[in-house]
Amino acid sequence: MNAAIETFNLTRDFGKFRAVNELNLQVEAGRFYGFLGPNGAGKSTTIKMLTGLLAPSGGTMRILGEDASDPKRALAIKQRIGVVPENLALFDNLTAREYLTFIGRMYLLPRDTVRTRADELLSMMDLAQDEKKLTLEFSQGMKKKLSLAAALIPNPDLLFLDEPFEGVDAVASRVLRDTLKKCVGRGATVFLTSHVLEIVEKLCSDVGIIAQGKLVHQGTMEDLRRDGSSLEDKFISVVGGDGHEAQKLSWLE
Numbered sequence: 001m002n003a004a005i006e007t008f009n010l011t012r013d014f015g016k017f018r019a020v021n022e023l024n025l026q027v028e029a030g031r032f033y034g035f036l037g038p039n040g041a042g043k044s045t046t047i048k049m050l051t052g053l054l055a056p057s058g059g060t061m062r063i064l065g066e067d068a069s070d071p072k073r074a075l076a077i078k079q080r081i082g083v084v085p086e087n088l089a090l091f092d093n094l095t096a097r098e099y100l101t102f103i104g105r106m107y108l109l110p111r112d113t114v115r116t117r118a119d120e121l122l123s124m125m126d127l128a129q130d131e132k133k134l135t136l137e138f139s140q141g142m143k144k145k146l147s148l149a150a151a152l153i154p155n156p157d158l159l160f161l162d163e164p165f166e167g168v169d170a171v172a173s174r175v176l177r178d179t180l181k182k183c184v185g186r187g188a189t190v191f192l193t194s195h196v197l198e199i200v201e202k203l204c205s206d207v208g209i210i211a212q213g214k215l216v217h218q219g220t221m222e223d224l225r226r227d228g229s230s231l232e233d234k235f236i237s238v239v240g241g242d243g244h245e246a247q248k249l250s251w252l253e
Contacts (some may be wrong), residue, residue: 011058021213034204082151
């Protein structure tokens with residue numbers, strides 16, 4: 001397998017709390033991988049480690065065939081990935097175009113390439129008419145689209161997306177989905193977290209489920225469908241939600 005992501009007993013502790021517990025991921029290159037779990041399961045912590053924003057407490061990882069624990073290879077890896085973080089890290093006092101230009105130059109792209117790609121991305125994300133607005137004035141959905149545009153401008157081999165559809169309207173959601181499909185179609189790998197299981201079921205070719213920091217399921221959507229299970233059924237069964245009942249409210253009885 002030509003792996004885009006491999007982790008070996010990847011662990012992260014915060015004091016006495018273990019957020020990620022000996023995680024072993026296998027993500028094949030060119031796949032659309034959905035990484036799921038309940039709130040607080042360790043999804044965002046995992047992405048922060050995979051993208052170099054957070055140091056693991058234990059274990060190792062390989063990203064795009066490179067040893068991510070080797071500081072000498074860290075920069076080479078980051079030049080080949082794009083990231084849309086859960087908490088969008090935009091610069092409020094830059095316009096959309098200025099922000100994309102800044103990101104493109106950070107990736108050491110030629111100025112002409114940055115200009116051309118920024119033009120296309122602003123148009124595709126329906127932000128061209130707002131390119132002179134400061135990002136401070138953007139809605140949540142506009143910020144998500146700009147953040148994705150910034151992640152795409154280096155033409156990455158691997159794209160990390162932490163809840164990219166949260167707070168996004170139906171039109172913007174369609175644009176994001178179509179864009180991500182095109183990325184995978186040209187051979188890129190997408191690693192997505194989302195609580196919207198319907199989107200994951202439609203987009204992803206593979207899925208991993210984490211609960212209380214541990215990987216409790218990993219496989220292809222094709223195998224899941226062959227078993228006759230829905231993603232929701234599998235998710236609830238492996239995270240231990242089958243025995244939960246809706247809490248009764250006295251005033252609704």
